[in-house]
Amino acid sequence: NAGVTQTPKFRVLKTGQSMTLLCAQDMNHEYMYWYRQDPGMGLRLIHYSVGEGTTAKGEVPDGYNVSRLKKQNFLLGLESAAPSQTSVYFCASRPGLAGNRGQETQYFGPGTRLLVL
């Protein structure tokens, strides 16, 4: 199993450009998450999904959109990149809650480093 993979690993954007970050998991997990991590800070939740076709806002959703068209994929879009979106982005997945209470572990991808100039 590859686990959680993220594409690309690194990207440089100019202010105003758009891009999509791809997250894929092969563990048949129901729930998926997008986080950003800034220096000296923890992981802040951007958006999440509790199943195919569903998405919800997290703690810091402004400037981002997401889609979950297939269970295994969770896409994060930046429509008009800003320097404040320079960060490392992590995707994570976990089993759904039903019958899995106690299996709280999230499985993370290796991260995408984004620099917006």
Place this chain on the structure above:
Amino acid sequence: DQQVKQNSPSLSVQEGRISILNCDYTNSMFDYFLWYKKYPAEGPTFLISISSIKDKNEDGRFTVFLNKSAKHLSLHIVPSQPGDSAVYFCAASGFTNAGKSTFGDGTTLTVKP
């Protein structure tokens, strides 16, 4: 208002000694707590967890203690090894929050040989 706090940004210990990392939380609805370990240029990986019905969970060199009344948990690493040098994140989750976890800001542990 930060619901999960790790008040020590960094910790340095000598190889073979005990490392103690601390975490405080404010939300009494949290009922599951986890520690993740993160190496540079990698994603966080799960280390150890504890349910709110327990006060201690042990896995090899790693032990997590939970004090519900104080809303405090700690991670003990004994003995510490240079390979343990990493950023450690404390996380908390609750039954009603759609499987989401709230993370602390992390503590950078450095184990000196």
